Amino acid sequence: MESLDQSIIKSLNRSRILRAFRENEIIQKKELADALRLSITTVTTNTNQLLDEGLIEETGIAESTGGRKPVVFQFLKNAKVTLGVDISPHQVKMILSNLSSEVIDVVSWRNDVFDMDKTIEKIEVETKRLLQSNHYSLEDCLGMGLSLPGLVDADSNRLIHAPNLAVKDYDFSKLQARLGMKIFIENEANVAAFAELILGAAENNNNAVYVSITEGVGCGIISDHKVAKGTYNKAGEFGHMRISDRPLACSCGRSGCWELFSSERALLRIYEEKSGVKVDAIEAFFEKYHEGSSVAMDTLKTYLDYLLVGVENIMLGLDPEVVIIGGDIVRYLREFEPMIEAYLEQNHTNLLSRDNKLVLSSLAPQSALLGAALLPLVEMFGY
Ligand SMILES: [Zn+2]
Structure with missing residues (x-):
C-alpha cells in the first residue's frame, strides 16, 4: 500500500501536469517533463490516464530532433463542465463553464421575495435545462459551486446564517441528493476573492483584499496566495467595522x-x-448623475469618501499588494477611477505606501459567479 505522502505527491503531480496541459495549447511529453522537472515515466503514466479519461488527446506528430517523432497533445477544455450559482436576495445567476473557466451558458432570474426552497427547485430545473441544451450529461458535470451572502460551513454544506436572505441553518446536502452531483458552498466575498486569485486582478499577488459591494459589504482576504477565512470562517467582516457615530442601525445589531x-x-x-x-x-441614481444633478454629484463625492476611508483602514491593517473593489457598482465606478486615484493621492499618509494599489475588478460583476464555478475544479487542478 502506498503511504499518504506518496499519494499526495501523485495527486500534486497529476494536478501540475493537467494545469500545464491547460496552459499550453499543444505540448509534448519531453517538454512537459522538463518544464515541471518530473521524470518522463511520471509524465507518461499521467498522460496515459488523462487520455483514458478523455481530458487530453493526441493532436499530431512534431518534427523529430533526432530519433522517433514525438506525439503532440492538447487539452480538451470542453470535456467536462462545472456549474456556478450566485444567490443574492433579489437575483440568482447561474453559469455553465468549461475546464478553462470559459462561460458556455448563463441564466438568471429575479426574486421579489426570497424563498430558499423555491430557489432550490428553480436551480434544479435550470441545471437540467442548461446541461441538456448544451449537450452535456450529468456525468459530464464535475459539480456545482454556490456563492452565498452569509456565514457558511463548507465542510458540512450548511449555510449557517444569511441575514440579507433571512435564512438560518440551511442544509445544501438536500440539493446534492436531488441533483445527484457534488455541491460546494462558499461565502460570496471569499469565493469572489478566490476568482480574483485564479482568474482576475490578484492572479500574481500573494496578499490582496476583495471588497464586495452589493446590498451589503463583505470582504475576502487573500494571504500567501490563499483565501484566509479566519478561525471561525468569519474573517473579512470589514463591512461591520465602525467608522461613524451616527446612530444608523445595521443588520448586525x-x-x-x-x-x-x-x-x-x-x-x-x-x-x-x-x-x-x-x-x-443604482442605475436610476447614475442616470441622475449623468443628467448633471448637482445633488447626485455631491452624493457620489460623499459616498466615495466613505468607501475610501474603509479601503484605507484595510490597507493600514493588512498591507495588501492590492485592494480590489467588486460588485455591480463597479460598472458605474469605472469612469471615476481618476477621482479615486486623486483621493488616495491626497490622503495618503506615510503609513500608507502608494505600492498598496486599489483597482476595480475586471471580473465584476461576475467575480462570485465565476468563483463558484471554480469550486468543483479545485480537486482536479489543485489550485
Ligand atoms: Zn454592522
Missing part, C-alpha cells in the same frame, strides 16, 4: 458600520438624505 456608508443601499440612502427624493436602484 450595531450602528455606524462601514456598509451603512459604502454599500449600494448606502449610496441610495445618502442621495435620499441630500435630495429628499427616493431612488430605488
Whole structure:
C-alpha cells in the first residue's frame, strides 16, 4: 500500500501536469517533463490516464530532433463542465463553464421575495435545462459551486446564517441528493476573492483584499496566495467595522458600520438624505448623475469618501499588494477611477505606501459567479 505522502505527491503531480496541459495549447511529453522537472515515466503514466479519461488527446506528430517523432497533445477544455450559482436576495445567476473557466451558458432570474426552497427547485430545473441544451450529461458535470451572502460551513454544506436572505441553518446536502452531483458552498466575498486569485486582478499577488459591494459589504482576504477565512470562517467582516457615530442601525445589531456608508443601499440612502427624493436602484441614481444633478454629484463625492476611508483602514491593517473593489457598482465606478486615484493621492499618509494599489475588478460583476464555478475544479487542478 502506498503511504499518504506518496499519494499526495501523485495527486500534486497529476494536478501540475493537467494545469500545464491547460496552459499550453499543444505540448509534448519531453517538454512537459522538463518544464515541471518530473521524470518522463511520471509524465507518461499521467498522460496515459488523462487520455483514458478523455481530458487530453493526441493532436499530431512534431518534427523529430533526432530519433522517433514525438506525439503532440492538447487539452480538451470542453470535456467536462462545472456549474456556478450566485444567490443574492433579489437575483440568482447561474453559469455553465468549461475546464478553462470559459462561460458556455448563463441564466438568471429575479426574486421579489426570497424563498430558499423555491430557489432550490428553480436551480434544479435550470441545471437540467442548461446541461441538456448544451449537450452535456450529468456525468459530464464535475459539480456545482454556490456563492452565498452569509456565514457558511463548507465542510458540512450548511449555510449557517444569511441575514440579507433571512435564512438560518440551511442544509445544501438536500440539493446534492436531488441533483445527484457534488455541491460546494462558499461565502460570496471569499469565493469572489478566490476568482480574483485564479482568474482576475490578484492572479500574481500573494496578499490582496476583495471588497464586495452589493446590498451589503463583505470582504475576502487573500494571504500567501490563499483565501484566509479566519478561525471561525468569519474573517473579512470589514463591512461591520465602525467608522461613524451616527446612530444608523445595521443588520448586525450595531450602528455606524462601514456598509451603512459604502454599500449600494448606502449610496441610495445618502442621495435620499441630500435630495429628499427616493431612488430605488443604482442605475436610476447614475442616470441622475449623468443628467448633471448637482445633488447626485455631491452624493457620489460623499459616498466615495466613505468607501475610501474603509479601503484605507484595510490597507493600514493588512498591507495588501492590492485592494480590489467588486460588485455591480463597479460598472458605474469605472469612469471615476481618476477621482479615486486623486483621493488616495491626497490622503495618503506615510503609513500608507502608494505600492498598496486599489483597482476595480475586471471580473465584476461576475467575480462570485465565476468563483463558484471554480469550486468543483479545485480537486482536479489543485489550485
Ligand atoms: Zn454592522
